[in-house]
Structures are given as C-alpha cells and as structure tokens.
Amino acid sequence: MSKASAKPIKPLHTDSIRTFYWTEDALFVLDQRRLPLKEEYFRADSLEKVRKSIRDMLVRGAPAIGIVAAIGVYIAFRELSKKAVSKITKAYLDKYMKRVKDRLSSSRPTAVNLFWALSRMEKIYKEFMSNLTSEELDKKVLSNLLMVLRDGALGIWQEDITSNLKMAELGASLLPEGWILTHCNTGALATGGYGTALGVIRRAFEVGKRISVLIDETRPYLQGARLTAWELSKLKIPGMIITDNSAGFLMQKGMVQAVIVGADRITLNGDTANKIGTYSLAVLANFHQIPFYVCAPSSTFDLGMSSGKEIPIEERSAEEVLYCTGKRIAPMQAKALNFSFDVTPGSLISAIITEKGIIYPPYEENIKRVLENRL
C-alpha cells in the first residue's frame, strides 16, 4: 500500500472525494475496505493488481468498476510495453487483448458497466489495429496504441462524471423534501465522481431542499455505514445510519418520504439488480405507497436481456458474513449464504433517472425510447 503522492495524469474532477487517480505508471485506487478509518491508496501497476482491486472490492460500485477496468486495459498494455518483447506481431497483440478482457471481466459478474467498458475498449483497440498494414509492429506503434487506449479510458471516465451531473440535476427536481432512504453506496466513491442516487440527494441538498438521509448500513460490507456516512459527513449533508431491518418500521411511522437507490444492471423491462436488500425495500415502499426511484447511467442498462431472471447474481465468500472487521461473530460451525445482489421487478419502481431523461413505466416501451433519444 502506498500513500497518495504521485502526480495525476489529468485531474478529471475537483471532487473532494477522490476514488482513484492515475499517473503515467499506475492507477491509485482508494482502498474502500479501510474507510472510514484510513484513507490509503493501492498502487495498481499491472493487469493482475487492477483485477484484484475490483475482485476484492478495494474499488466497488458499478460505474467505478467499469472505469477502473477501462484504465486496467491501458495499464495492461503499458505493462507489456515495458517488457523486452523482441518481435511484436498483430496476432500476439490480439491474443493479449483477449487475455486482458477475459481476466478483467472475470473479476465480478453482476455490474454490466464492467462488460460495457471492456467492450468499448476492445472496439477502440480493434479500430486502431485495423488501420495497420504490416503484421510486424515496432515500439512506436505500441506507444501510439497506448495513447489511444489512454484517451479511450479517460473518455469513459469523463462521460461518467458528465452523466452523474446530468442525473443529479434531473433527479433533484423529483425528490421530495424530508427523509430520503438510500441503500449501499452510490456516491463519488462508486462512480467517476459525484455519484448516481447519492448524487441526486447531494444536488437536491445543494439547491436548498430540506433533506435528511436515512442510510441503510448495508450488511455485510457496510457500504452505507462506512462509505455513504463518510461521504455525507464530508459534504455536511445530515443523515442517520439505520440497521437494514429498520426500513419497514420507519415507513410505517411516516418517517420515509422517498427511497432512491443505484443499480448494477437494468434489463429491458426495468428489472433492476442492485445491492442485496434493495428488493425488500422496494416491496416495503410499494406497500406504504412511498416513491421508489432508481438512478443509473445508460452504461448500466443491458438491453440484451429481456428480464432480470437472466442477470448473473454474484455470490461472495461466506466469511464476509461470518466475520466483522476481522473478528468472527458467528459460531465456528456456522455456515452463511452471501448473495451480493438481488433483482427488483420493474413493476415496483416509480421512475428510473438516467442522463438521457427520467424513464417512467411502462418500461418495456420507454426504456428503449428514452435511451435511443426518441421522442
């Protein structure tokens, strides 16, 4: 682990929360496992280290995973360029690109942003290669390829920030005043900067709406208690951490005016995979007639899937449930089931906020229409 010190390639945002930054040699990822107690950056200067930072959740959140994977493609080719490979051929590079994509895409299965970003980087790679005439390549070609990949990854990062700001503006007008309940962490830490659902809350607060946040602690990784609470305190937005099982009681007492969450994958019919516990919140909100909003950029939609039944759901190690901050909290013989995500049916979602517009039911018609910019 190393402290943040090197000069970034290009500061893309001025957010006080810097989820990752990038130098010529490496990507520095804020190790979210250690927050809020320590702000330490992990130096990822190889394909395997970038993969580890995603797989072990040093960086997490659908958009952030996608951006880090895109930068990972650049880092992997930079790693290759430093090795003394005598003869580089097109065939060799094609094989290498495939390996890079396979390694990064096997890090986590549910957030579609990861696959979206890798496909886009592969397309950039293929376009560059298709312009080359000779089979054998020199170092100069490799250095040009590096520049193209670097710009491609920066483009993905920049687009995410732009989308976040747009969604925040649109969503802020939708949010009522009062107590807003959110789940997991969907802020700057989970994105390229600013945030999705938390970005909406942030913007609503900035424009003067009287808002307080109910923060689900989000067992077992505690994205809410550790990360969302940390971001909100930095931003001076009032909030209170609640246990995951408090939501029903608070809704029954009239203490929740709206729920807003992010997403890891949204299918054609509006079914939404998000952090485990989201589905329960949506059922409760529906019962209590409380608006339930999802906020996600277009890179989170999987239009190749017609319903949430097709979404692969990540199952993580039982140890994440059986241990808390390194200490065992369950009997030694106990086992645990640790699904990381669930799927909320589109029928329980009041609206989906995207950078292209707010999408209302019926989602089967409206998702495609809004994402394709049709009137």
Ligand code: MRU
């Ligand atoms: O397992 P995580 O922490 O990567 O899960 C994150 C979530 O479920 C978020 O709600 C989602 O990725 C949206 S982040 C803007």
